[in-house]
Amino acid sequence: xxxxxxxxxxxxxxxxxxxxxxxxxxxxxxxxxxxxxxxxxxxxxxxxxxxxxxxxxxxxxxxxxxxxxxxxxxxxxxxxxxxxxxxxxxxxxxxxxxxxxxxxxxxxxxxxxxxxxxxxxxxxxxxxxxxxxxxxxxxxxxxxxxxxxxxxxxxxxxxxxxxxxxxxxxxxxxxxxxxxxxxxxxxxxxxxxxxxxxxxxxxxxxxxxxxxxxxxxxxxxxxxxxxxxxxxxxxxxxxxxxxxxxxxxxxxxxxxxxxxxxxxxxxxxxxxxxxxxxxxxxxxxxxxxxxxxxxxxxxxxxxxxxxxxxxxxxxxxxxxxxxxxxxxxxxxxxxxxxxxxxxxxxxxxxxxxxxxxxxxxxxxxxxxxxxxxxxxxxxxxxxxxxxxxxxxxxxxxxxxxxxxxxxxxxxxxxxxxxxxxxxxxxxxxxxxxxxxxxxxxxxxxxxxxxxxxxxxxxxxxxxxxxxxxxxxxxxxxxxxxxxxxxxxxxxxxxxxxxxxxxxxxxxxxxxxxxxxxxxxxxxxxxxxxxxxxxxxxxxxxxxxxxxxxxxxxxxxxxxxxxxxxxxxxxxxxxxxxxxxxxxxxxxxxxxxxxxxxxxxxxxxxxxxxxxxxxxxxxxxxxxxxxxxxxxxxxxxxxxxxxxxxxxxxxxxxxxxxxxxxxxxxxxxxxxxxxxxxxxxxxxxxxxxxxxxxxxxxxxxxxxxxxxxxxxxxxxxxxxxxxxxxxxxxxxxxxxxxxxxxxxxxxxxxxxx
Amino acid sequence: xxxxxxxxxxxxxxxxxxxxxxxxxxxxxxxxxxxxxxxxxxxxxxxxxxxxxxxxxxxxxxxxxxxxxxxxxxxxxxxxxxxxxxxxxxxxxxxxxxxxxxxxxxxxxxxxxxxxxxxxxxxxxxxxxxxxxxxxxxxxxxxxxxxxxxxxxxxxxx
Numbered sequence: 001x002x003x004x005x006x007x008x009x010x011x012x013x014x015x016x017x018x019x020x021x022x023x024x025x026x027x028x029x030x031x032x033x034x035x036x037x038x039x040x041x042x043x044x045x046x047x048x049x050x051x052x053x054x055x056x057x058x059x060x061x062x063x064x065x066x067x068x069x070x071x072x073x074x075x076x077x078x079x080x081x082x083x084x085x086x087x088x089x090x091x092x093x094x095x096x097x098x099x100x101x102x103x104x105x106x107x108x109x110x111x112x113x114x115x116x117x118x119x120x121x122x123x124x125x126x127x128x129x130x131x132x133x134x135x136x137x138x139x140x141x142x143x144x145x146x147x148x149x150x151x152x153x154x155x156x157x158x159x160x161x162x163x164x165x166x167x168x169x170x171x172x173x174x175x176x177x178x179x180x181x182x183x184x185x186x187x188x189x190x191x192x193x194x195x196x197x198x199x200x201x202x203x204x205x206x207x208x209x210x211x212x213x214x215x216x217x218x219x220x221x222x223x224x225x226x227x228x229x230x231x232x233x234x235x236x237x238x239x240x241x242x243x244x245x246x247x248x249x250x251x252x253x254x255x256x257x258x259x260x261x262x263x264x265x266x267x268x269x270x271x272x273x274x275x276x277x278x279x280x281x282x283x284x285x286x287x288x289x290x291x292x293x294x295x296x297x298x299x300x301x302x303x304x305x306x307x308x309x310x311x312x313x314x315x316x317x318x319x320x321x322x323x324x325x326x327x328x329x330x331x332x333x334x335x336x337x338x339x340x341x342x343x344x345x346x347x348x349x350x351x352x353x354x355x356x357x358x359x360x361x362x363x364x365x366x367x368x369x370x371x372x373x374x375x376x377x378x379x380x381x382x383x384x385x386x387x388x389x390x391x392x393x394x395x396x397x398x399x400x401x402x403x404x405x406x407x408x409x410x411x412x413x414x415x416x417x418x419x420x421x422x423x424x425x426x427x428x429x430x431x432x433x434x435x436x437x438x439x440x441x442x443x444x445x446x447x448x449x450x451x452x453x454x455x456x457x458x459x460x461x462x463x464x465x466x467x468x469x470x471x472x473x474x475x476x477x478x479x480x481x482x483x484x485x486x487x488x489x490x491x492x493x494x495x496x497x498x499x500x501x502x503x504x505x506x507x508x509x510x511x512x513x514x515x516x517x518x519x520x521x522x523x524x525x526x527x528x529x530x531x532x533x534x535x536x537x538x539x540x541x542x543x544x545x546x547x548x549x550x551x552x553x554x555x556x557x558x559x560x561x562x563x564x565x566x567x568x569x570x571x572x573x574x575x576x577x578x579x580x581x582x583x584x585x586x587x588x589x590x591x592x593x594x595x596x597x598x599x600x601x602x603x604x605x606x607x608x609x610x611x612x613x614x615x616x617x618x619x620x621x622x623x624x625x626x627x628x629x630x631x632x633x634x635x636x637x638x639x640x641x642x643x644x645x646x647x648x649x650x651x652x653x654x655x656x657x658x659x660x661x662x663x664x665x666x667x668x669x670x671x672x673x674x675x676x677x678x679x680x681x682x683x684x685x686x687x688x689x690x691x692x693x694x695x696x697x698x699x700x701x702x703x704x705x706x707x708x709x710x711x712x713x714x715x716x717x718x719x720x721x722x723x724x725x726x727x728x729x730x731x732x733x734x735x736x737x738x739x740x741x742x743x744x745x746x747x748x749x750x751x752x
Numbered sequence: 753x754x755x756x757x758x759x760x761x762x763x764x765x766x767x768x769x770x771x772x773x774x775x776x777x778x779x780x781x782x783x784x785x786x787x788x789x790x791x792x793x794x795x796x797x798x799x800x801x802x803x804x805x806x807x808x809x810x811x812x813x814x815x816x817x818x819x820x821x822x823x824x825x826x827x828x829x830x831x832x833x834x835x836x837x838x839x840x841x842x843x844x845x846x847x848x849x850x851x852x853x854x855x856x857x858x859x860x861x862x863x864x865x866x867x868x869x870x871x872x873x874x875x876x877x878x879x880x881x882x883x884x885x886x887x888x889x890x891x892x893x894x895x896x897x898x899x900x901x902x903x904x905x906x907x908x909x910x
Contacts, residue, residue, distance in 0.1 A: 014846050021854030022842040024789020024829035028855060031788040201889045203793040203801055204855040253791070253855025254889050285794040476852040476890060637849030641891055645852065648892030672798035672887060680893040681877075681884040 008487040008494050009700060012637045015480035016499045017251070029207035029223035029250040030282045037209065038067055040264075040271050040281040041123035043113040043130050044291065045105030048139035048357035048665035049152060052105060052112065052132060059129040060115055065122035067275035069130070071113045072100045074270045076237050080157055085236075088229070088512065090261060092236055094326035098360050099237060099266050105134065106154055106325035107358050108666040109290030116271035116279045139357040139665045140166070143299050143320050146356040154325065154355045168327035169353030171335050175407040181314025181346025185305025189383045192301045193375040195714070195732045196658035197322060199294040200364050201649070201677050204253020205285060206292060210268040211278040218245045218269060223252040225259045225473055226512035231504045237266035238273070248503040249473045252513075256649070257363030258293040260514050289670035294659060295364035296321035296329045300375035302338075310389050312398045314346040315339050319372055321353060324360040329353045333368025333447075336408035337711065338376045340446040341417055341603055342398045347407040357665060363514060365646060366447040366707035370653065370714060374732070377443035377715030381722065391442050391719070392425045395605070410601075416629025416693030417603035420444070423689050424605045429625040437612050438622065441719025444605045445711025449704035450515025451596035455508025456525040458486065458533050459589035464575030466490065468526055469502040471510025472518045476645070476706065477638030481519045482526055484634050485700060489530040492557040492574060508593040516704025519634060520695075521596040527699045532590035540584045541572045598697025602708040604628035606647070608716040612724050617740030619721055620682075621651050627689040631703030636690060643709040644686040650713020652678045656735050676735075760821040762787070763831025771818040777811075778802045780818035781828060789829035789858045793887065800886030803859035803866075804828045810866040812885075829858035832865065841865055841903045848899040852890035860886050864900045872908055876901060 020026040057069040078085050078093040085092040096102070101110045113130050117123040138152040145151060146166040153164040160167050182188060208222035218240055224230045227247040235242045252259060264281045272279040283292070298321050305314040317338050321329035331351025339347050351368075384391040399421060400406065402414045424430060424442065434440060457469040468486055472478065479499040487494035511517070534554045541559030542549040545568075553562040558571040572580075581588055609623040626643040633639040656676040662668040669675045694701025714732060722728045727742055755770040762785060769784040776795070781787045781804070790813055793799035797815040804813045805827045806820075813828075832839045841864050844850070851857045860883065867874060867882045874882065879900050880893070888896060 012847075012849065015849070017854070018846040018851070019838070019842075021851055021857050022838065022845050022861060023833055024787070024858045026854055027788070028791065030792065031782075202853075202855075203799055203887055203889055204791070204853070205793070252853060253793075254853045256889070282792075285796065285799075477849065480849075635849075637895070638852070641849055641852050641895065644892035644894045645890045646892075649889070671796055672794050673796065677887060677889065678892075679884040679887065680897065681880040683880075683893055685876075685897070686892045686894045 006488060008484040009634050010636060011484060013480055013484055013494050013635065015477050016483055017474065017479055026251045028204055028253050032209050032221050032250065034209060034211060034278040037278040037280050038116050038118050038275060039120040039123050040114055040116045040268050040279045041120065041127050042111045042267065043127040045101060045110040045112050046108060047105055047134055047136050048108050049137040050105045050134035051137060052101060052103065053135055054133045055113060056131040057113060060126040063122065063126045063129060065118040066115060066126045067277055068116045068271045069113060070267060070270045070274065072102045075100045075266060076239050077102065087232055087236065094328065094360065095233060095261065096237055098326055099263060109287065109359060110325065114267040114271060116275050141356050141358055141661055141665055143297065143322055143354050146354050154357065166355045167352060168323060168355050169331065171331050171351040173335055173349050173408045174347065175405065176346035178314045178316050178346045178348045182305045184313045186308045187383065187386050188303060188305040189379050189386065190303035191379055191730055192299065193378065193730050195298045195371055195374060197294045197297040197358065198653050198657040199289060199675065200256035200258035202254030202256060202258055205283040205288045206263050207282040208264050208268050209278060209280045210265065210272045212269060212272040216240055216244050220245060220247040220265055221250055222265055223250040223259065225252065225255045225475065225514055227473065227504050228471065228509055229260065229512055230262055230265055233262045234265045234269050238269050246503055246505045249501050252473050252475055255475055256365045257367060257514060260363050260512050263292055285672065286670045289675060290667055291359050293362045293364065295367065296323065296361050296371065298322065298371045300372060302375040302379045304379050304383055306383055306387065308387065310387050310394050310397045312342060312344050315344050317349045317372060317376065319351045321351065321368065321371065323353050323355050324358045325355065326360045327353050327355060329361050330363065330368030333366060334372035336448065337369035337446045338372030340406050340408065340601065341400055341444045343400050343404045344398065349407055365649065365710040369445065369447050369711045370650065373443065373445045373711045374714040374718065377712060378718050381441065381719040392421055395444055396421050413600060414693065414696060415600065415603060416691050419691045419693060420603055420605040420627045420629055423627045423691055424607055427607065427625055427689065429607050429623060434609065437614060437724055439610055439720045439722065439724025441608050441716045441723055442605065443712035443715035443719060444603065445708055446601055446603050447516065447707040447711055448601050449520065449599040450517040451521055451599040452517060453509055453511040453595050454521035454525045455510050455591065455593040456522060456529050457507060457589065457591040458526065458529040460533060460574065460578050462578055464573065464578035466497045468497060468499045469507050470522045470526065471502055471507045472522055473501055473513045475513050476642060477635060478518045478522065480638055481634040482522060485523050486526055486530055489527060490557060490574065491555060508591065516602065516706040517599060520599050520698060520702045520704050523700055523702055524596045524698065525592045525594050528592040529590040533588060536588050537577050540577050543584060544572065544580065545569050598695065600695050600697065600703055602629060602703050602705060604708045604712055606712040606716040608720045610717060610720040610724055612721065614743055617736035617743060619655050619734055619739060621717065622684055624684060625687040625689065626709055627691060628705065628708055629691045629693050629703065630705045631695045632692055632701035633690045634700060634702060639690055639705050640688040642706045643688045646709025647686050647713055648678050648683060650710050651683065651717060654714040654717035654732055654734060656733050658733050756819045758819055758822050760823065761825045763827055773819060775818040776814050777804065777816040777818050777821055778813040781813060787828055787830050791855055791858060793855065800863060801856050801859040803862040803886065805862065805866055808869065810863055829862055832861060839865065840907055844899040844903040848895045850891065850895040850899040856886060856888040860888065860896055868904055868907065872904060874904060
């Protein structure tokens with residue numbers, strides 16, 4: 001890897017899809033129409049928990065303009081008794097029931113039927129004419145309530161100690177012996193923390209447009225974090241073979257993990273199949289908030305023990321996560337990531353997957369890890385205070401490094417965690433003075449990152465330019481990174497490279513845009529494909545020059561004769577060789593398909609300053625610095641963008657965002673007015689420090705960067721609030737009413 | 753009820769369309785007029801992805817009835833560039849990577865242009881409060897604010 005002389009890697013180039021996006025031309029999921037298209041709408045359960053005795057669709061079907069109605073009968077049933085049918089991390093038994101309620105409706109907003117009609121208004125009217133006979137059941141939402149004896153049970157088949165239970169899964173990782181470890185500890189800090197469910201908050205609602213021909217050939221236009229996931233899930237849920245489904249990835253208007261499963265596509269496919277017409281479905285914001293995402297609410301009990309010199313000797317975490325209606329909360333992230341930044345001899349980390357009557361969780365940026373890190377990093381802050389140690393020094397003293405065995409299994413290779421701590425400690429932010437009612441907090445975080453399947457094609461056009469096709473929806477600028485890498489390898493201007501996201505029938509299988517894997521994995525396959533192309537180009541030049549291919553080198557976008565023929569021939573450029581291609585062996589291109597390996601985990605350390613308005617209970621973040629080991633910043637602007645975006649989401653999670661449920665078990669704030677995500681005036685500039693410790697297992701040194709930045713944020717904000725007020729909050733969000741309640745408490749007591 | 757006939761101007765061109773009385777301006781733009789650059793993120797005026805100007809006033813097109821366009825001048829993201837020449841804000845958004853997914857970008861640009869028309873020299877605080885009605889979930893706003901401030905400085909210099 002030629003780090004010093006890189007021409008394009010590390011440059012802030014203009015992204016390939018940029019002009020389309022600043023001119024309004026980019027086609028997102030809801031932006032496409034088809035001739036003859038009709039509109040689909042979903043009828044959703046008003047109840048948090050109800051048995052569906054019967055559904056009568058006759059009146060809806062009779063309404064003029066209605067072209068098709070579907071219910072669970074039209075969706076393939078993966079019966080519970082037959083056991084798990086996994087697609088990635090999703091069990092299709094739950095997926096088929098999540099897209100369309102089967103035996104029971106399990107949350108308000110759970111689909112029970114769908115209608116397609118000539119207009120949206122008729123489709124909505126028809127939904128009202130569907131008669132559903134519900135047996136309304138007692139419901140439960142909060143974790144503690146769901147685990148109480150006698151709690152309403154969502155899935156009766158699931159038994160714990162012989163009794164039906166809402167505890168659907170457990171996971172533990174372990175290292176050493178915590179009993180022995182805590183016995184050695186001189187100081188122990190233990191607390192219980194809670195967080196509320198928060199939504200990924202993408203601005204683009206889920207949408208799709210689907211056409212099914214009479215022979216079953218299906219075209220899906222939708223935005224998702226994986227067109228191949230859309231194809232596979234739709235195939236499994238409708239029975240149409242994958243070879244007949246062309247899933248075309250629209251531009252995606254944000255996902256953050258929330259678009260890694262299907263909601264509408266199987267319903268629209270069946271409506272299109274039944275009606276013979278293309279069907280378009282677009283969720284309202286309210287539907288997005290009630291029936292998609294969010295991530296888990298949680299309860300975490302964390303206990304950490306240390307010696308007086310600051311050596312951490314034992315750690316125990318118990319993380320209870322709300323899965324929503326079906327099993328599958330991200331306990332793996334909470335259990336595996338929370339203690340990973342530290343070299344602790346004795347660790348027990350346990351996760352509990354708790355079902356309750358709210359929408360099924362979807363992945364959200366480092367799923368589970370921010371929840372676990374919030375508890376662990378707050379406990380560490382308190383531990384540092386008790387030890388009279390600087391919180392970064394405490395972390396440095398116990399930092400994981402090359403050779404550390406993480407509790408979740410791996411032995412870390414060369415990692416950059418210590419570098420992030422040093423960079424934070426030496427940053428001017430850390431030494432800057434603070435004013436009255438201001439405070440500073442720090443926290444660290446880890447995320448696994450992922451490799452997996454990716455495919456790419458690199459084709460040389462007849463005029464000597466380049467088209468790169470990959471299979472991953474570009475969610476944050478990955479096309480720009482790929483253009484930089486391909487330009488670097490070929491030695492040509494990045495503007496000569498067009499980067500395209502292929503559909504399922506034109507590019508090889510590529511797994512989800514998720515796990516911070518896209519640039520890691522796709523640059524691996526693009527690098528191999530480009531290397532193959534360069535070999536072909538060298539061979540072509542060798543043939544023209546009648547010399548050995550080994551005596552041809554590729555440099556600055558052209559083939560040059562190398563020793564012993566150096567200087568004997570004029571270089572042949574990419575354009576020259578493309579022009580001569582027809583007579584020299586034909587088209588030039590290569591495709592590579594890999595199951596990529598070597599995605600190493602990522603670490604970050606954040607510094608947050610807050611100011612508390614004690615009159616109004618408002619916490620304002622006034623300065624923020626995110627430091628992260630990013631491996632190699634192929635396009636620094638989009639790497640910074642990942643850090644800044646993750647930080648903003650974490651600030652929202654810490655300070656305002658939460659699902660609020662009313663007495664009927666329904667979400668009371670299903671819109672952007674009351675579900676309060678950070679707006680521009682809520683935030684300061686978000687500073688980034690990119691530490692580059694290259695990943696030795698990647699051709700460009702790339703590590704995933706997208707998810708780590710959310711992991712430390714809530715703890716950093718929370719620790720800053722403690723530093724400002726001298727009062728610690730153990731429950732998120734620290735929203736104005738909750739902050740005021742705590743601040744006013746002593747006053748109230750005094751007044752009494 | 754019969755459809756309404758509306759005569760208006762969109763991005764400087766005379767336009768006529770038919771709409772239902774309850775159609776929003778956003779419905780008409782994205783539907784009848786085929787201008788899908790304005791996005792629907794919430795249909796309640798909270799996200800700003802559908803921002804347009806009505807006689808130079810910044811509005812959420814999801815909160816405006818299509819019929820209200822009669823006799824007024826509408827401008828949308830599609831009218832911001834002149835042919836293949838981008839508006840300085842569009843260019844600066846690209847250079848600063850002030851977009852990730854791009855769903856909020858149309859609204860951000862329309863709102864930013866409206867700000868700079870009113871205030872050629874906004875402070876960071878003024879930019880942040882002006883754009884507080886435009887949600888972006890990807891960027892944390894940092895690069896957007898920088899792009900707007902730098903465009904303002906360049907336009908003042910030009």
